[in-house]
Amino acid sequence: xxxxxxxxxxxxxxxxxxxxxxxxxxxxxxxxxxxxxxxxxxxxxxxxxxxxxxxxxxxxxxxxxxxxxxxxxxxxxxxxxxxxxxxxxxxxxxxxxxxxxxxxxxxxxxxxxxxxxxxxxxxxxxxxxxxxxxxxxxxxxxx
Amino acid sequence: xxxxxxxxxxxxxxxxxxxxxxxxxxxxxxxxxxxxxxxxxxxxxxxxxxxxxxxxxxxxxxxxxxxxxxxxxxxxxxxxxxxxxxxxxxxxxxxxxxxxxxxxxxxxxxxxxxxxxxxxxxxxxxxxxxxxxxxxxxxxxxx
DNA sequence: TAATTACCAACTTATTAAATAGGTTTATAG
DNA sequence: CTATAAACCTATTTAATAAGTTGGTAATTA
Numbered sequence: 001x002x003x004x005x006x007x008x009x010x011x012x013x014x015x016x017x018x019x020x021x022x023x024x025x026x027x028x029x030x031x032x033x034x035x036x037x038x039x040x041x042x043x044x045x046x047x048x049x050x051x052x053x054x055x056x057x058x059x060x061x062x063x064x065x066x067x068x069x070x071x072x073x074x075x076x077x078x079x080x081x082x083x084x085x086x087x088x089x090x091x092x093x094x095x096x097x098x099x100x101x102x103x104x105x106x107x108x109x110x111x112x113x114x115x116x117x118x119x120x121x122x123x124x125x126x127x128x129x130x131x132x133x134x135x136x137x138x139x140x141x142x143x
Numbered sequence: 144x145x146x147x148x149x150x151x152x153x154x155x156x157x158x159x160x161x162x163x164x165x166x167x168x169x170x171x172x173x174x175x176x177x178x179x180x181x182x183x184x185x186x187x188x189x190x191x192x193x194x195x196x197x198x199x200x201x202x203x204x205x206x207x208x209x210x211x212x213x214x215x216x217x218x219x220x221x222x223x224x225x226x227x228x229x230x231x232x233x234x235x236x237x238x239x240x241x242x243x244x245x246x247x248x249x250x251x252x253x254x255x256x257x258x259x260x261x262x263x264x265x266x267x268x269x270x271x272x273x274x275x276x277x278x279x280x281x282x283x284x285x286x
Numbered sequence: 287t288a289a290t291t292a293c294c295a296a297c298t299t300a301t302t303a304a305a306t307a308g309g310t311t312t313a314t315a316g
Numbered sequence: 317c318t319a320t321a322a323a324c325c326t327a328t329t330t331a332a333t334a335a336g337t338t339g340g341t342a343a344t345t346a
Binding site: 166170186187189190195200201202203204205206207208243282 | 293
């Protein structure tokens with residue numbers, strides 16, 4: 001498997017926030033309740049998103065979280081990359097992977113690279129708006 | 144990440160065997176040396192492949208492993224599926240996943256299903272022959 | 287019958303995922 | 317000005333999985 005709960009939960013939260021745009025700041029407690037995810041665990045995920053300016057977090061009474069842009073302006077790729085760290089299908093393609101000595105002769109590397117592009121393109125073409133929107137003709141991704 | 148060493152090593156072994164077809168049975172020791180993989184770890188991977196008739200294993204002096212078909216007849220998908228168990232990009236799509244209560248309303252499920260098809264198709268279209276063959280015009284996968 | 291090989295089950299170690307605990311800081315409503 | 321509600325922060329724990337090792341047994345053949 002490739003996408004952990006961190007990435008999947010992050011997506012669900014972002015969709016939740018997209019669907020509650022215009023309601024001001026939405027507190028974590030509310031999101032956690034709606035999404036049935038532990039508040040404390042969500043916290044650690046939202047921290048990443050705030051830190052990278054995908055969200056604004058406002059403290060204190062009346063505070064909560066809010067999107068910084070409109071849903072069309074978030075690619076699913078950007079959200080998953082932040083929370084998962086890396087979306088490569090094999091260790092060989094990871095940035096930190098101490099370069100394998102067999103790279104030059106590896107008969108499988110080109111295949112992994114093609115798959116990686118395929119996946120990257122797939123997620124880059126989908127936006128938060130596609131997932132948050134109700135089902136409409138032309139929207140392949142909505143339920 | 145998605146494909147562990149088990150699946151990656153399995154592919155390398157199958158390619159190695161494809162490239163040494165016609166040399167009779169190839170002992171594990173030789174494969175392990177060429178591929179720089181621990182003999183004992185390889186053993187556990189080859190066991191799976193033999194058990195599912197992807198390979199024949201012959202014991203005793205002069206024994207070793209051999210493909211049961213020609214390389215064109217193995218899809219990469221079939222090899223990875225056996226050794227990895229499941230290639231689904233998210234837990235939600237795994238067979239054993241205790242069915243999530245949110246399936247009916249999950250705004251991300253259609254996306255995961257599309258990605259899963261994409262990956263399955265990708266691996267199904269590539270055969271062992273594609274990876275084992277030398278680089279030729281029309282072979283996108285060889286080094 | 288000795289050497290060589292595959293086969294088998296159990297165990298260990300390392301890494302990562304997933305979640306929890308227990309606080310501090312900031313803002314606002316009253 | 318104070319109680320409350322919220323985000324923020326660091327460290328720790330637990331669970332699961334990946335990765336590899338140990339120590340054998342069974343079959344085959346030179």
